[in-house]
Amino acid sequence: MNVSRRTFGKLCAAGLAVLATNGPVTSAATVLTGTKVRRLILLGGADRQCREFVSDLGQSASAGADGFYYDGDVDEIEMVRNLLADLAARRSADGVRKQFIAGLVGAHAYSVLETQFRDVQASLVVRGLHVRRRGHERHEFLTTAPTAGIGQAFASLLTDSVDAAQVREHCLATDAAPMLMARRSRGAQPTRLHALARVYGSVLGPAGCEAALLGLTRSAADGPLNHESFIFSV
Amino acid sequence: MPAKKYAALPPGVTAEQFARAVEKFRDIVGHDNVVTAPEIIASYTKLMIPESEDKHMPPGALMPKTTEEVQKIVAVCNEFKIPVWPISTGRNFGYGSAAPAKSGTMVLDLRRMNRIIEVNVDLGYALVEAGVTYKQLADYIKEHDLPLWLDTPMPAPVASPTGNTLDRGVGYTPYGEHFFFQCGMEVVLANGEVLRTGMGALENSNTWQVFKWGYGPYLDGIFTQSNYGIVTKMGFWLMHKPPAYKPFLVKYPNEEDIVTAIDTIRPLRLNQIITNAGTVSNSLWELAVTEKREDLYDGPGQIPDDLVAAAARRKGYGAWNVYAALYGTPEQVELNWRMVKGAFEASGGDVLTEEDADPDDPLWKYRVDMMSGTLSMREFSLYNYRGGGGSTWFAPVSQAMGSETLRQMRLAKRILGEFGLDYVALFIIGWRDMHHIIDMLYDRTIPAEMQAAYDCYDKLLHEFAAEGYGIYRTSTAFMDKTAAIYGKVKHDVNVALKRALDPNGIIAPGKSGIDI
Numbered sequence: 001m002n003v004s005r006r007t008f009g010k011l012c013a014a015g016l017a018v019l020a021t022n023g024p025v026t027s028a029a030t031v032l033t034g035t036k037v038r039r040l041i042l043l044g045g046a047d048r049q050c051r052e053f054v055s056d057l058g059q060s061a062s063a064g065a066d067g068f069y070y071d072g073d074v075d076e077i078e079m080v081r082n083l084l085a086d087l088a089a090r091r092s093a094d095g096v097r098k099q100f101i102a103g104l105v106g107a108h109a110y111s112v113l114e115t116q117f118r119d120v121q122a123s124l125v126v127r128g129l130h131v132r133r134r135g136h137e138r139h140e141f142l143t144t145a146p147t148a149g150i151g152q153a154f155a156s157l158l159t160d161s162v163d164a165a166q167v168r169e170h171c172l173a174t175d176a177a178p179m180l181m182a183r184r185s186r187g188a189q190p191t192r193l194h195a196l197a198r199v200y201g202s203v204l205g206p207a208g209c210e211a212a213l214l215g216l217t218r219s220a221a222d223g224p225l226n227h228e229s230f231i232f233s234v
Numbered sequence: 235m236p237a238k239k240y241a242a243l244p245p246g247v248t249a250e251q252f253a254r255a256v257e258k259f260r261d262i263v264g265h266d267n268v269v270t271a272p273e274i275i276a277s278y279t280k281l282m283i284p285e286s287e288d289k290h291m292p293p294g295a296l297m298p299k300t301t302e303e304v305q306k307i308v309a310v311c312n313e314f315k316i317p318v319w320p321i322s323t324g325r326n327f328g329y330g331s332a333a334p335a336k337s338g339t340m341v342l343d344l345r346r347m348n349r350i351i352e353v354n355v356d357l358g359y360a361l362v363e364a365g366v367t368y369k370q371l372a373d374y375i376k377e378h379d380l381p382l383w384l385d386t387p388m389p390a391p392v393a394s395p396t397g398n399t400l401d402r403g404v405g406y407t408p409y410g411e412h413f414f415f416q417c418g419m420e421v422v423l424a425n426g427e428v429l430r431t432g433m434g435a436l437e438n439s440n441t442w443q444v445f446k447w448g449y450g451p452y453l454d455g456i457f458t459q460s461n462y463g464i465v466t467k468m469g470f471w472l473m474h475k476p477p478a479y480k481p482f483l484v485k486y487p488n489e490e491d492i493v494t495a496i497d498t499i500r501p502l503r504l505n506q507i508i509t510n511a512g513t514v515s516n517s518l519w520e521l522a523v524t525e526k527r528e529d530l531y532d533g534p535g536q537i538p539d540d541l542v543a544a545a546a547r548r549k550g551y552g553a554w555n556v557y558a559a560l561y562g563t564p565e566q567v568e569l570n571w572r573m574v575k576g577a578f579e580a581s582g583g584d585v586l587t588e589e590d591a592d593p594d595d596p597l598w599k600y601r602v603d604m605m606s607g608t609l610s611m612r613e614f615s616l617y618n619y620r621g622g623g624g625s626t627w628f629a630p631v632s633q634a635m636g637s638e639t640l641r642q643m644r645l646a647k648r649i650l651g652e653f654g655l656d657y658v659a660l661f662i663i664g665w666r667d668m669h670h671i672i673d674m675l676y677d678r679t680i681p682a683e684m685q686a687a688y689d690c691y692d693k694l695l696h697e698f699a700a701e702g703y704g705i706y707r708t709s710t711a712f713m714d715k716t717a718a719i720y721g722k723v724k725h726d727v728n729v730a731l732k733r734a735l736d737p738n739g740i741i742a743p744g745k746s747g748i749d750i
Binding site for chain 1: 241266269271272273274276277278280282323324325327332345369389391392526527528532533534609610611614615616617618620621622623677678679680
């Protein structure tokens with residue numbers, strides 16, 4: 001996983017070039033799930049939390065995916081716009097069955113990023129708003145049929161580790177039954193971003209990913225939390 | 235179980251009727267340019283204003299490519315009584331973004347109408363389709379090496395000149411009052427006819443983008459902040475790149491110095507020594523762009539003044555910070571600078587120019603960029619200050635008089651404090667007026683805080699109105715209440731125009747409180 005700020009442009013351009021010339025199989029931004037091709041792009045903000053989340057998410061989804069930095073700068077917006085447009089245009093040509101873009105960025109960057117998803121008619125899979133203030137943290141999810149129940153799954157991971165977390169979920173498909181099972185760790189508890197990476201990974205990754213929910217270790221400090229997470233299908 | 239088919243439905247329209255209309259829309263713009271899946275519509279409903287998405291839920295979005303397609307769309311809208319909410323790019327952050335004022339209104343997303351039709355260097359104007367972004371224009375100007383400057387608002391790269399101008403937004407160069415520099419529109423009316431305003435109504439005229447008024451009643455204004463038509467093309471003036479540009483910063487140490495700051499700027503602005511829409515930001519605005527609130531204050535209620543003052547001192551920010559610039563030939567700028575520098579120094583301000591300022595200071599850099607029409611996203615960092623994704627703008631207008639400032643500041647700060655919100659503010663100085671821009675930042679993940687933000691805005695609106703201050707623009711959450719502030723007669727005239735031009739009420743119901 002290489003998510004250094006300096007290489008954002010290079011990676012982004014390289015990703016596009018690979019997609020354009022070699023197709024998904026050799027692209028660093030693709031995952032093979034059995035015989036069906038699934039492409040995953042991970043995108044993270046510049047701070048440490050975003051970087052760790054994207055790294056965790058890549059592992060959780062069993063994805064050898066490259067990550068891209070995105071911090072809302074003008075040039076980055078243009079790169080993301082081009083990347084999304086290219087992905088949307090090439091999906092059927094490449095024979096990709098499922099193609100996701102997922103990640104975590106700062107609140108300021110997300111406000112613009114969401115409009116880029118809109119412009120390519122990306123389909124929301126899940127969106128999360130994560131805030132901590134005065135020792136209380138809140139996580140608000142907007143989910144869809146495939147991700148209904150993600151709030152519950154996430155909350156159950158936090159039960160023992162975070163005293164004052166509030167988790168809310170609003171599902172666009174209110175009649176859909178929760179599809180994710182909550183899993184509790186008996187050992188050390190994950191940080192909220194580790195936990196988030198795990199539940200998102202279970203959406204993105206192949207079956208059996210949930211096993212990775214066990215045995216996570218808690219890092220020393222989570223730092224400030226003011227981020228938005230997302231998975232979109234492009 | 236199946237997901238819901240539509241996120242919402244237009245009022246009085248059944249799912250079956252809506253499905254038939256959708257098929258007709260698809261015949262016009264193509265299957266992929268009509269979206270109704272809630273998972274895709276979700277990105278049209280991402281809000282920062284203090285109201286729930288449920289109140290602003292569209293059943294779908296339409297993306298026409300041409301004026302003719304827009305004409306055909308309004309015919310179907312009239313047939314099925316389906317209202318549409320036109321957006322150019324939908325980046326009206328803090329004012330409702332892309333979501334309609336009322337649930338059940340389809341979004342008419344004009345972003346595919348993105349042709350730059352003409353850029354005229356000699357006469358300094360552009361004619362563009364509604365979906366053209368500032369970034370597109372900036373790229374065009376750069377690619378063709380044109381000696382022109384844009385004037386951009388805060389979300390510049392992703393926003394559009396048409397959308398911002400129609401909402402009467404502002405920028406920071408001498409062309410900062412965007413509607414003032416607009417010239418000529420193409421408008422699809424609710425009956426499907428196409429109106430070209432001003433000189434555009436005349437066959438073969440080449441003066442559409444150079445003479446604003448045309449003949450007879452001047453109509454462009456009624457298509458701004460309104461729902462009387464769908465603007466598909468717009469002309470506007472572009473500034474010639476000046477030979478010399480001299481940005482400057484004046485810091486004032488005390489909160490009361492805002493009076494002196496404004497009274498120093500006014501004569502310079504009124505007499506066109508300072509020609510741009512300069513800003514005067516408070517120290518908390520500067521801090522909010524660069525810091526997170528929890529690093530400054532972790533207690534309850536509004537951030538205390540002494541903490542703000544201490545943090546500002548540490549960072550070297552003034553209690554008030556004037557950013558403005560001079561433009562012209564080197565000789566003009568040099569001459570004017572002597573006047574400007576002398577006036578600000580005599581007023582007790584600490585005057586800084588490019589020679590003194592830290593070029594890496596992000597606050598200085600983004601102002602230098604924005605006052606020269608260079609695209610910047612830096613001000614979006616305001617959204618990181620408090621966290622939780624809530625932001626809405628309260629922006630009363632007043633005379634550009636120092637005596638207006640403390641009164642407004644104290645009133646705003648008191649009311650914001652009652653609701654635990656901070657006073658993050660700046661004044662934008664027009665020729666004779668000021669926009670007092672307050673970014674109400676709050677946490678949307680706390681229902682009580684979102685309610686507090688709503689109640690706070692409501693109180694600000696009414697208490698400022700009682701003092702004679704009206705806001706120049708508002709979000710979709712407060713359009714009815716703001717319209718009420720401006721009185722019954724104006725509202726009745728607005729509604730009468732609406733009935734005459736759009737009897738089925740298919741265009742943007744609720745925009746600026748106008749509905750039938």
